[in-house]
Amino acid sequence: MTETPRRILLTGFSFTGKSLVAPLVARALGWRALDLDDLIEAAAGKPVAQIFADEGESGFRRRESEALAQVCRERDVVVATGGGIVLADANRRLMGERGVVVCLEARPETVLRRMRQAGVEGSERPLLKSANPLARIRHLKALRQTLYALADHTVHTDTLSPEAVADEIVRAWERLSGASLLPDRFVLPAGEVSEPSQPEIAAWVATETARYPVYAAWGSLPDLGKRMKEAGLGGRAHVVSDSNVWALHGAALETALREAKLKCDSCVVPAGEASKGLDTASMLYDWLAARRAERGDAIVAFGGGMVGDLAGFVAATYLRGVPLVQAPTSLLAMVDASIGGKVAVNHREAKNIIGAFHQPRLVFADVSLLTTLPRRELVSGWAEVIKHALIMDAALLEALERQGERLLALEPEATAHVVRRSMALKAQVVSEDERETTGRRTILNYGHTVGHALEAASEYEALLHGEAVSVGMVAAAEIGRRLGVTPPALAERQRALLERFGLPVRASGLRAERVVRAMELDKKVERESVRWVLLADVGHPVLRSDVPASLVAEALDAVLG
Numbered sequence: 001m002t003e004t005p006r007r008i009l010l011t012g013f014s015f016t017g018k019s020l021v022a023p024l025v026a027r028a029l030g031w032r033a034l035d036l037d038d039l040i041e042a043a044a045g046k047p048v049a050q051i052f053a054d055e056g057e058s059g060f061r062r063r064e065s066e067a068l069a070q071v072c073r074e075r076d077v078v079v080a081t082g083g084g085i086v087l088a089d090a091n092r093r094l095m096g097e098r099g100v101v102v103c104l105e106a107r108p109e110t111v112l113r114r115m116r117q118a119g120v121e122g123s124e125r126p127l128l129k130s131a132n133p134l135a136r137i138r139h140l141k142a143l144r145q146t147l148y149a150l151a152d153h154t155v156h157t158d159t160l161s162p163e164a165v166a167d168e169i170v171r172a173w174e175r176l177s178g179a180s181l182l183p184d185r186f187v188l189p190a191g192e193v194s195e196p197s198q199p200e201i202a203a204w205v206a207t208e209t210a211r212y213p214v215y216a217a218w219g220s221l222p223d224l225g226k227r228m229k230e231a232g233l234g235g236r237a238h239v240v241s242d243s244n245v246w247a248l249h250g251a252a253l254e255t256a257l258r259e260a261k262l263k264c265d266s267c268v269v270p271a272g273e274a275s276k277g278l279d280t281a282s283m284l285y286d287w288l289a290a291r292r293a294e295r296g297d298a299i300v301a302f303g304g305g306m307v308g309d310l311a312g313f314v315a316a317t318y319l320r321g322v323p324l325v326q327a328p329t330s331l332l333a334m335v336d337a338s339i340g341g342k343v344a345v346n347h348r349e350a351k352n353i354i355g356a357f358h359q360p361r362l363v364f365a366d367v368s369l370l371t372t373l374p375r376r377e378l379v380s381g382w383a384e385v386i387k388h389a390l391i392m393d394a395a396l397l398e399a400l401e402r403q404g405e406r407l408l409a410l411e412p413e414a415t416a417h418v419v420r421r422s423m424a425l426k427a428q429v430v431s432e433d434e435r436e437t438t439g440r441r442t443i444l445n446y447g448h449t450v451g452h453a454l455e456a457a458s459e460y461e462a463l464l465h466g467e468a469v470s471v472g473m474v475a476a477a478e479i480g481r482r483l484g485v486t487p488p489a490l491a492e493r494q495r496a497l498l499e500r501f502g503l504p505v506r507a508s509g510l511r512a513e514r515v516v517r518a519m520e521l522d523k524k525v526e527r528e529s530v531r532w533v534l535l536a537d538v539g540h541p542v543l544r545s546d547v548p549a550s551l552v553a554e555a556l557d558a559v560l561g
Contacts, residue, residue: 006031006075006076006077007071007072007074007075007076007077007078007079007098007099007100008025008031008077008078008079008099008100008102008169008173009079009081009095009098009099009100009101009102010022010025010078010079010080010081010102010103010104010169011081011083011085011086011095011101011102011103011104011148011151012083012103012104012105012106012148013083013105013106013111013137013140013141013144013148014082014083014111014115015106015110015111015114015115015118016104016105016106016111016157017104017106017157017162017165018080018081018104019035019037019080020162021080021104021162021165021166021169022034022035022078022079022080023078024162024163024165024166025078025166025169025170025173026077026078028166028167028170029076029078029170029173030076031076031077031078032074032076032077032078033077033078033079033080034071034074034077034078034079034080035079035080036064036067036068036071036079036080036081036082036085037080037082039067039070039071040060040063040064040067043063043066043067044063048060051063052395053395053398053399056417056420056421057424058420061084061087061088064082064084064085064091065088065090065091068081068085068091068094068095069094072094072095072097072098072099079099081095083140083144084144086144086147086148086150087144087147092147092150092186093183093184093186095186096182096183096184096185096186097183100152100153100172100173100176100177101150101151101152101153101186102151102152102153102154102155102169102172102173103148103149103151103153103154103155104154104155104157104165105148105154105155105156105157106156106157106158107158108134108137108138108141109134110157110158111137111141112133112134112137115133135431135432135433135438135440136428136432142206150185150186151186152172152176152185153169153172153176155168155169155172200215200216200217200220200223201213201214201215201216202214202215202216202419202420202421202423202424202427203420203423203424203427203428204427204431205339205340205359205363205427205430205431206431207341207359207430207431207434208434209359209434210341210359210361212231212359212360212361212362212363213227213231213362213363214339214362214363214365214423214424214427215227215362215363215364215365216334216365216367216416216419216420216423217365217366217367217416218366218367218368218412218415218416219366219368220364220365220366220367220368221249221252221253221256221366221368221369222252222255222256222259223256223364224253224256224257224260224325224327224364224366225256225257225258225259225260225261225262226260227362227364228257228260228262228298228300228325228361228362229260229262231325231361231362232361233262233298233323233325233361234262234296235263235294235296235297235298236262236263236264236265236291236293236294236297236298237257237262237263237264237265237297237298237300237325238264238265238266238267238287238288238291238293238297238298238299238300239253239254239257239264239265239266239267239299239300239302240266240267240269240284240299240300240301240302240303240307240310240311240314241253241266241267241268241269241302241303241307242268242269242270242271242272242275242303242304242306242307243268243269243270243271244271245271245302245303245304245307245329246266246268246302248372249302249329249369249372250266250268250302253300253302253327254266257300264300265291267284267287269283269284269307269310271306272306273306273346273455273460273461274460275306275310276306276309276310276345276346277345277346277347278345278354280310280345281310281313281314281317281345284310284311284314284318285314285318288314288318293318293319293322294319294322295319295321295322296323297322297323298322298323298324298325298361299311299312299314299315299318299322299323299324299325300325300327301315301324301325301326301327301328301338302327302329303327303328303329303330303333304328304329304330304332304333304337304377305328305330305332305333305336305337305338305465307333308326308328308333308337308338308343309337309342309343309344309345309352309355310345311324311343312324312326312341312342312343312358312360313343313344313345313354313355313356313358315343315358316343316356316357316358317356321358323360323361324343324358324359324360324361325360325361325362325363325364326338326339326360326362326363326364327363327364327365328363328365329366329369329370329373330370330373330377330378330381331370331373331377331378331380331381331382331384331385331419332377332380332381332383332384332465332466333381334365334367334370334381334419334423335381335384335385335388335419335422335423335426336384336426336444338360338363338365339363339423339426339427339430340359340426340427340429340430340434340441341357341358341359341360341430341434342355342357343355343356343357343358344356346460349456349518349521351452351455351456351460352452353521357434357435359434363423365419365423367412367415367416367419368412370410370415371410376464377464378408378410379408379466379501379502379503380464380465380466380467380503381466382400382407382408382466382501382503383447383465383466383467383469383470383473383498383501383503384422384466384469385400385418385419385422386400386470386473386494386497386498386501386503387444387446387447387469387473388422388425388426389422389538390446390473390494390535390538390539391443391444391446391533391535391539391541392425392428392429392443392539393421393425393539394538394539396418396421396422396425397497397538399418399421400418400497400501401497401500403418404497404500404501407501408501408502426444429441429443429444439543442531442533442543443533443541443543445531445533446473446476446533446534446535446541447469447470447472447473447475447476447533448469448472448533449472449476449519449530449531449532449533450468450471450472450475450476450515450519450555450556450559451465451468451469451470451471451472451473452468452472452518452519453472453515453516453518453519454468454471454472454507454510454515454518455468456518456521457510457511457514457515457517457518458507458509458510462507462509462510463504463507466503467503467504467507468507470498470503470504470505471504471505471506471507471559473494473498474491474494474495474498474505474506474558474559475555475556475558475559476532476533476534476535476555477490477491477494477495477534477535478491478554478555478558478559479532479534479547479551479552479555480534480535480536482551482554482555483534483544483547483551485534485535485536485542485544486534486535486536487537490535490537490538494535505559506559506560506561507559507560508560508561510560511560512553512556512557512560515556515560516549516552516553516556519552529545529546530545530547530552531543531544531545532544532545532547
């Protein structure tokens with residue numbers, strides 16, 4: 001553009017000072033100050049936190065883009081935008097065309113300090129809600145930093161007063177007002193990777209070793225090959241699936257890959273947990289070797305949690321690691337097993353005892369495939385969604401209670417929204433604690449101490465994983481109640497929701513001694529003490545290693561028989 005528009009758009013992470021500084025800049029220039037969040041709340045008639053609870057992040061982002069379009073029609077304004085406004089390419093293009101973009105920057109420690117000074121711990125900033133807020137801030141800032149860096153001018157606000165920041169912005173405006181600014185300067189050059197704003201992206205996982213998108217949408221399977229190409233996977237695709245999934249969806253998967261000009265072959269294993277062992281893994285090694293699989297190829301895990309764990313374990317160990325694509329087809333795999341890089345096979349003594357960490361290059365879930373799941377498997381998957389809500393998200397818990405019938409009927413909009421939210425919660429925890437070194441990821445084991453033991457004690461035949469976890473959550477709540485950790489009302493609320501979704505709250509035909517033995521062999525044992533995840537409240541899990549054996553026995557008596 002040859003003339004600088006009379007708009008200044010302030011961007012940057014939360015608590016870098018945008019809302020505080022915008023009025024000061026406006027006063028110095030004789031303009032008006034506008035706050036995008038204020039406009040969004042006025043249009044919606046409710047606060048931002050409630051918009052996230054009711055409409056999810058995608059609903060908020062849609063409203064955010066509408067508000068940006070509105071303010072970009074105004075003149076002589078200084079606009080404080082939200083921290084995530086830069087995620088959408090269309091937003092950045094509009095900002096570059098209509099205004100001068102100034103980014104306010106601050107270190108994560110400064111952001112956290114300002115949050116606490118303001119008395120905000122995430123309730124008013126839903127994306128910052130976390131048991132480890134500093135790690136969450138670092139994660140989100142890292143994802144967005146490339147986009148913030150595209151601004152016309154950056155002001156580091158850590159040690160500056162609001163007045164000093166405003167003065168620097170005014171000086172930047174005076175300098176840039178005579179410059180010729182290209183309208184597409186706020187858009188990444190072709191070939192560079194940005195934080196995508198496609199509605200089918202539920203979340204990004206960003207760990208110390210990997211960064212990858214988590215896709216979830218209704219009817220999206222035809223896009224799998226395209227997404228793999230976008231992730232830089234251009235070699236052959238070696239698909240691992242099970243007999244049930246392949247019979248239903250194998251042809252559609254092959255079409256999706258070949259239309260993206262990806263060569264593919266497939267290996268189908270028998271459906272069922274019995275396939276998740278070293279014998280099957282060895283067979284897959286033989287299959288890959290016979291096809292001369294290379295490190296530039298990808299293994300695509302197309303199926304439920306068993307296939308994801310098995311194919312992921314093979315991908316982690318063949319040629320010391322080849323790229324992995326998780327394409328989950330069950331609810332359980334979508335919201336849990338496919339995200340986070342935990343891959344494993346079973347041993348006769350315990351579930352998932354032989355494994356590795358191997359992050360996928362992407363996770364791709366077509367939520368519509370849930371319509372072909374057997375009813376029991378679908379119901380089993382809801383246990384992990386309920387678990388995520390109990391340990392992390394009161395709003396999701398309320399949504400499950402409010403929309404249970406719609407979700408069990410797999411109504412597309414409601415189901416896709418809840419599945420995406422559950423996947424995003426798992427992605428958040430994995431990003432904060434990739435290898436369970438900080439304790440954050442351990443909260444995902446809620447219900448699994450007893451749940452895994454029930455599966456092993458029944459030789460992985462009597463109970464599906466979600467069914468076992470459901471009973472395990474009831475046992476954990478009983479232990480928590482007896483310890484004085486879990487309020488009785490919460491234990492009853494949990495039981496009522498599990499029963500509403502058709503999940504079991506008791507397991508029959510198993511001896512307590514076998515279950516205890518399986519717990520002792522489980523990977524959650526540390527220094528010969530079982531680590532228990534208990535609930536003090538919704539969204540407030542606690543870890544305990546001091547649970548008496550007698551109390552465990554009492555809890556098992558309550559859920560067995």
